[in-house]
Amino acid sequence: MRIRNVKNKEEILNQSKYLIKNPKDYIGKWHTIFNNHNPIYIEIGMGKGKFIIENAKMYPNINFIGIERQDSILAKCIKKIDEKIPNLIIIRMNALIIDEVFSKEIDRIYLNFSDPWPKKRHHFRRLTSNIFLDKYDKIFKETKEIYLRTDNQDLYTYSIETLSNHNYYLKNISLNLHKELLEEKLITTEYEDKFVKENKPIYSLVATSNQCLK
Numbered sequence: 001m002r003i004r005n006v007k008n009k010e011e012i013l014n015q016s017k018y019l020i021k022n023p024k025d026y027i028g029k030w031h032t033i034f035n036n037h038n039p040i041y042i043e044i045g046m047g048k049g050k051f052i053i054e055n056a057k058m059y060p061n062i063n064f065i066g067i068e069r070q071d072s073i074l075a076k077c078i079k080k081i082d083e084k085i086p087n088l089i090i091i092r093m094n095a096l097i098i099d100e101v102f103s104k105e106i107d108r109i110y111l112n113f114s115d116p117w118p119k120k121r122h123h124f125r126r127l128t129s130n131i132f133l134d135k136y137d138k139i140f141k142e143t144k145e146i147y148l149r150t151d152n153q154d155l156y157t158y159s160i161e162t163l164s165n166h167n168y169y170l171k172n173i174s175l176n177l178h179k180e181l182l183e184e185k186l187i188t189t190e191y192e193d194k195f196v197k198e199n200k201p202i203y204s205l206v207a208t209s210n211q212c213l214k
């Protein structure tokens, strides 16, 4: 995917109060940044941030952390934050180092429209590959919860397999989320809005380590 350059991105990132510049310093103590012990939900590959910004506004008693590796995209996200949101922060990093940044303190991970990496030799880069699932094991506090949405059927079936092999229970499986949840107001992502407009089905699931969780 070609990313449109944001000219003054460095300035936007440097001046942002939302961007944590030294994330490894907070390993094991992210609650100190928020000044509370509320649950922490992270979105990996948050893109321009619509989903996480709207969630943070809607759920002030949850702490949200958005993770993104592309500077221009991060700058676009930061420009979008139009009010003070005390329960939101943003980290610039490749999720490959996620277990150097968090330790047993995350309650939920959102993976929304993650890059599909269609070639087999690149599957290890998928955010639901065994490499990443092993890392997530180290960052979850207790119960593991991964919320996944994608338009990509191949990534979806691959993820069902890797998550199941990793002893996750799968629930809320949907092969056409937006058709099934006509009544419910969903918080959507930028990519999702585009795909829904194109009438593409959205595949979704929740993977959890707790069989009893509804």
Ligand SMILES: C[S@@+](CC[C@H](N)C(=O)[O-])C[C@H]1O[C@@H](n2cnc3c(N)ncnc32)[C@H](O)[C@@H]1O
Pocket (backbone or CB within 6 Å): 044, 045, 046, 047, 048, 067, 068, 069, 070, 073, 093, 094, 095, 096, 112, 113, 114, 115, 189, 190, 191, 192
């Ligand atoms: C297809 S976009 C989806 C963006 C957003 N979640 C949405 O649904 O609109 C995937 C995003 O994930 C980011 N990304 C992919 N792999 C990543 C990684 N390993 N670490 C951090 N960000 C990553 C990309 O830079 C890109 O912005």
